[in-house]
Amino acid sequence: MSRVQLALNVSDLDAAIDFYSRLFAATPAKVRPGYANFAVDDPPLKLVLVENPVSRAHGIGGALNHLGVEVEHTGLVVQARRLSADGLVTTDEHGTTCCHAVQDKVWVDDPDGTSWEIYAILSDAPAEGGSYVTGISRQIRSGVAPSATACC
Numbered sequence: 001m002s003r004v005q006l007a008l009n010v011s012d013l014d015a016a017i018d019f020y021s022r023l024f025a026a027t028p029a030k031v032r033p034g035y036a037n038f039a040v041d042d043p044p045l046k047l048v049l050v051e052n053p054v055s056r057a058h059g060i061g062g063a064l065n066h067l068g069v070e071v072e073h074t075g076l077v078v079q080a081r082r083l084s085a086d087g088l089v090t091t092d093e094h095g096t097t098c099c100h101a102v103q104d105k106v107w108v109d110d111p112d113g114t115s116w117e118i119y120a121i122l123s124d125a126p127a128e129g130g131s132y133v134t135g136i137s138r139q140i141r142s143g144v145a146p147s148a149t150a151c152c
Contacts, residue, residue: 007064009051010049010052011052013051024047026041035049035099036049037049067117074120076120080106083106101124
């Protein structure tokens with residue numbers, strides 16, 4: 001089953017977990033310091049919450065981080081490479097640790113610069129691995145070397 005991913009920056013992770021648990025009548029599938037995700041069945045949604053200290057300091061939160069489509073297996077990620085043949089600029093990542101999971105993915109930005117990822121989860125990552133940093137696809141495509149812990 002494929003599902004759309006919505007990644008949000010939140011100013012208070014605990015409050016966001018409480019709100020989205022009630023909204024979707026679901027508990028988080030994964031919680032790490034500064035990070036949580038929900039695998040919601042109805043509607044099919046992967047909701048990712050990323051605590052953003054800058055948001056908290058400025059009293060803002062809930063801003064879009066990025067969008068994605070979680071697919072069942074790497075073969076479907078490989079099929080997403082067709083986007084290159086369709087004239088879109090893509091970035092492939094294989095076996096990357098991101099969002100506390102090992103993933104294969106293809107990134108593409110929409111005309112307004114919103115990042116989309118098409119990804120398959122290969123395995124869980126240890127709690128201490130896989131920090132969450134935004135804008136990695138733009139860093140890679142612009143030739144900026146991402147940090148060793150950067151992802152998503």
